Amino acid sequence: GDSVTQMEGPVTLSEEAFLTINCTYTATGYPSLFWYVQYPGEGLQLLLKATKADDKGSNKGFEATYRKETTSFHLEKGSVQVSDSAVYFCALSNNNDMRFGAGTRLTVKP
Amino acid sequence: NAGVTQTPKFQVLKTGQSMTLQCAQDMNHNSMYWYRQDPGMGLRLIYYSASEGTTDKGEVPNGYNVSRLNKREFSLRLESAAPSQTSVYFCASSPTGFYGYTFGSGTRLTVV
Numbered sequence: 001g002d003s004v005t006q007m008e009g010p011v012t013l014s015e016e017a018f019l020t021i022n023c024t025y026t027a028t029g030y031p032s033l034f035w036y037v038q039y040p041g042e043g044l045q046l047l048l049k050a051t052k053a054d055d056k057g058s059n060k061g062f063e064a065t066y067r068k069e070t071t072s073f074h075l076e077k078g079s080v081q082v083s084d085s086a087v088y089f090c091a092l093s094n095n096n097d098m099r100f101g102a103g104t105r106l107t108v109k110p
Numbered sequence: 111n112a113g114v115t116q117t118p119k120f121q122v123l124k125t126g127q128s129m130t131l132q133c134a135q136d137m138n139h140n141s142m143y144w145y146r147q148d149p150g151m152g153l154r155l156i157y158y159s160a161s162e163g164t165t166d167k168g169e170v171p172n173g174y175n176v177s178r179l180n181k182r183e184f185s186l187r188l189e190s191a192a193p194s195q196t197s198v199y200f201c202a203s204s205p206t207g208f209y210g211y212t213f214g215s216g217t218r219l220t221v222v
Binding site: 032034036041043044045046051100101103 | 114151152155202208209210212215
């Protein structure tokens with residue numbers, strides 16, 4: 001079945017460092033791809049999405065490109081802030097069936 | 111603000127007790143979902159409702175029942191709580207999966 005694999009955490013970075021969180025997927029057809037963010041004590045929030053190959057989703061300085069040839073959707077940010085500390089989930093949706101990765105915890109230190 | 115509202119936020123149950131977790135959305139979404147989140151296991155789908163009047167099992171339905179009361183409300187019931195059901199429960203809604211989900215803030219349930 002469809003699945004998502006994302007890099008294990010935790011990831012610890014200094015403020016203003018470059019962030020990459022890897023995500024690869026296995027799916028039939030043409031799924032939509034998503035990144036969600038979860039801050040402590042809260043539910044998941046949709047961060048960005050891409051619905052077809054070569055689409056780039058972006059929001060709040062984060063971006064990810066739908067790469068069908070490598071079945072990847074890596075999350076990047078050029079300069080992280082302490083406020084970006086959270087858990088990040090990669091997900092795919094195929095025929096109204098959303099599958100989530102296990103999550104990657106990011107901690108940004110001042 | 112528009113969104114998904116879950117009640118209660120916290121609950122402690124004794125083994126064998128029953129309870130219902132409530133979820134309501136005001137975005138006119140067709141689909142609603144119940145997930146549980148456990149450390150190291152990500153989110154696992156318990157039940158979902160693709161549209162009003164329909165419900166289907168997800169990955170981990172045992173020990174749970176659901177009711178799609180109307181388009182806005184989707185409740186999750188634990189008939190006889192077990193310690194293995196200690197978890198954080200999230201409700202979500204979506205017009206369709208294509209658009210991504212809107213999540214509630216969660217219910218932290220402890221079964222002792």
